[in-house]
Amino acid sequence: MSSDASPGPRSRRERPAKPALSREAIVDAGLDVLRREGLGALSMRRVATALDTGPASLYVYVANRDELHALLFDAAIATIAVEETDPARWREQLHGLAGRMLRMMVEDFPGIAIMGMAAIPTGENAMRLTESMMSLLRAGGVPDQALAYAPDLVSMYITAIAYEQALYQELYADPAHEQREIERLLERFRTLPADRYPTMASVAALMTRGTGDERFGLGLDIIVNGLLATPTDGRLSEGCPPD
Incomplete structure (x- = not known):
């Protein structure tokens, strides 16, 4: 045996x-x-x-x-590094923080952005990130009422871009798809009839200009500049939504 x-x-x-x-x-x-x-x-x-x-x-x-x-x-969120606020570099630091937030949601944890859109994050790490963001904006001179709304506006912008990018990657795995889409848009805008779309035709060459990072940074600056320049005193009643 x-x-x-x-x-x-x-x-x-x-x-x-x-x-x-x-x-x-x-x-x-x-x-x-x-x-x-x-x-x-x-x-x-x-x-x-x-x-x-x-x-x-x-x-x-x-x-x-x-x-x-x-x-x-x-x-x-705990994986996102924050820096001590340097008033002389507040805008540069804000762009760096926003970029790290975007990379976390697109590259490190694909698809997680929708979690930030479905509910307002209130965990300890979210508070740490929000404190850093608000500190940077205050260093730049954003007034208190605008500062109070800023984390929602800025985070919503970053999260929406992250979700769009993650969704795009999921739907279009072919790396060549993006280039084909850019070429399609360029051709479409180039051939817009000026008599029907005079405003769009006048800036058609500019509508697809810039890399994704450049356009992301520009959008962030537009929001920040709006926070700096938009008066809020007397615009909102305590406890009531705006008309």
């Missing part, structure tokens, strides 16, 4: 012990799913599978999917 018989099933005692389940482990696993597979793959079941457990086990630490999303978004 051969002595090479295959061994039977391993006892549970012989298997490596699973890492202890915790809120931190759930967040780490969720971020890993986001990073590797994108937002579409993220679910309580998928995170549970990554942790080698069942979905019910996660609910001991996370109330529901909305709380999971909030925890993941705040943890992703």
Whole structure:
């Protein structure tokens, strides 16, 4: 009789012990799913599978999917570096911060931008980022009422650009698609009938000018310049929306 018989099933005692389940482990696993597979793959079941457990086990630490999303978004924000405000470089620092926010949502965690659009982030890391942004804008001279609204306006702009870019990457995997789209737009704007679209025709050559980074920076400056220049005193009643 051969002595090479295959061994039977391993006892549970012989298997490596699973890492202890915790809120931190759930967040780490969720971020890993986001990073590797994108937002579409993220679910309580998928995170549970990554942790080698069942979905019910996660609910001991996370109330529901909305709380999971909030925890993941705040943890992703923690990866964004902030600098001590230098009043002499406030605009440069603001552009740097906005660029890091954009890269986090587009490159590091594709698709996560929609989490920032679905709810207002209020975690500790979001507060750290907001404090830095407001400190930079105050150093630039943005008045208090405009400053109070600034994080919402600036973050909404950055998040919308990030979501657009992530969606574009998801829909058009072909690198050549972007160049074809630019060429299509150039041709369309170049041939606009001036009698029907006189304003657009007059600036047609300018409408596709600049790289994505340049256009992003220009949009940010337009918002900041508006915050600096738009009077707010007497425009809003306390506790009431504007007319």
